[in-house]
Amino acid sequence: MNKFCPECGKIETKSQLLIKGLCKACFLKRNSMLGHYKGLNIVICPSCQSYMHKNKWHQKISDDEDTNIKKIILGTIDEKIKLHDGVKIMNKSIEIIGHNEINPKKINVQLTIIGSMHGIKSKESNLLEVVVDPSICNACKKKNSSYYEAKIQIRPRDRDLLKFIKGFISENNVMVTREDERKFGTDLYLTNKKQLSGILGEVKKKFSVNVKISSTLYGRKDGKEVYRTTALVRLKGGDLETR
Numbered sequence: 001m002n003k004f005c006p007e008c009g010k011i012e013t014k015s016q017l018l019i020k021g022l023c024k025a026c027f028l029k030r031n032s033m034l035g036h037y038k039g040l041n042i043v044i045c046p047s048c049q050s051y052m053h054k055n056k057w058h059q060k061i062s063d064d065e066d067t068n069i070k071k072i073i074l075g076t077i078d079e080k081i082k083l084h085d086g087v088k089i090m091n092k093s094i095e096i097i098g099h100n101e102i103n104p105k106k107i108n109v110q111l112t113i114i115g116s117m118h119g120i121k122s123k124e125s126n127l128l129e130v131v132v133d134p135s136i137c138n139a140c141k142k143k144n145s146s147y148y149e150a151k152i153q154i155r156p157r158d159r160d161l162l163k164f165i166k167g168f169i170s171e172n173n174v175m176v177t178r179e180d181e182r183k184f185g186t187d188l189y190l191t192n193k194k195q196l197s198g199i200l201g202e203v204k205k206k207f208s209v210n211v212k213i214s215s216t217l218y219g220r221k222d223g224k225e226v227y228r229t230t231a232l233v234r235l236k237g238g239d240l241e242t243r
Contacts, residue, residue, distance in 0.1 A: 024120050032124055033089075033113050036082040040130045042072055045137035047144075057137045059173060070094045073109060073130060081111075086118040097127065105131050142191040143175045150193035150229045155185040158235055161207055162186055165233075168202055169195075193229045200231060208236045 003012040005023040010016075012023075020027065043052040049060035051072050061071040073094050083089070091114040100106035112125045136144075154162055165188065169176060175191040190196065200211055212232040219226050 020118075028117070028120060028122055031084060031117065032126070033083055033087045033115060033117055033122055034081060034111070034124070034126050035084040037126070037128055038080045038082075040073065040077060040080045040128075041133060042069070042076065042130065043133045043135050044069070044072070045140055046134040047136060047140040050137050050139070052135070052137070057139070066096055069107075069132065070096060070109075077111065084117065087115060088117075089113060089115040091115070100129070105133055107132055139175050139191060143177055146177065148177050148189035148191060148228070150190040150196045150231065152188045152190070152196075152199070153182075153185060153230065153232045154188070155232065155234045157181075157185045161203070161209075161233070161235065164206055165199060165203060168199055172198070174199070196229060196231055200233070203233060210234045210236060 003021075004010060005012075005026050006021065008023060008026055010023040010025075016023065045051070045057070049063075049065065049068050050057050051060070051068075052058070053072075053076060060068050061075075062068040074092065077092075077094070093112045095110045095112070097108040097110055100108065107130050109128050109130050110125050111128050112123070114123045116122060142148075152165065154165070166176075168174075169188070169190070172195065174195045176188055177191055178187075178189040180187040180189075203209060204211070210233075212234075214230050214232075215227040216230070217225055218228045
């Protein structure tokens with residue numbers, strides 16, 4: 001006797017085998033690819049749109065706020081979902097449906113999954129809730145304070161040199177906490193001195209300059225001495241005044 005689907009009565013054939021006692025159509029109706037969703041909480045800096053993942057801040061993925069959130073969710077959602085046995089994912093996408101009226105931190109998103117389950121092609125959408133928690137990132141905290149690790153002194157004042165340095169700084173997401181106009185030039189204060197060598201290297205390729213590096217003791221952190229670095233960038237033939 002041929003087996004048949006208890007849901008719709010469809011008889012099993014060699015080309016249309018039953019899956020766990022059901023025909024393909026009824027099996028898909030009864031079973032979803034998504035087995036469990038643990039709940040996703042993402043932390044995003046409201047100032048620069050960077051996000052925290054595994055206790056580390058990462059740069060924003062898109063300048064558009066909604067697109068940035070969607071891509072962050074797509075990149076982290078796999079850690080929070082569990083698929084049923086026999087599921088293979090080909091593609092997935094996220095759409096923001098709306099914000100929770102009671103709790104503005106919570107947003108409703110639609111997760112669409114395209115794939116297969118026990119070899120059967122399937123597409124399904126699931127409505128999920130994601131918590132978006134705003135928190136100022138470490139870089140923005142430094143930027144909005146007087147904190148700095150390195151200072152670039154441009155001597156004498158030169159519009160093209162300043163524009164080039166500021167352009168490189170912007171393209172490489174280096175934070176500048178302050179820009180001071182001095183009598184003989186411009187001072188730029190940077191939150192991260194690790195970026196200094198890269199900046200100076202590009203300046204030397206573009207301009208004829210002399211560079212003088214000096215360090216001053218700033219304090220102690222975790223038992224170690226902390227130094228601030230000053231880079232005096234002087235156009236060759238410029239005024240000798242350094243103040």
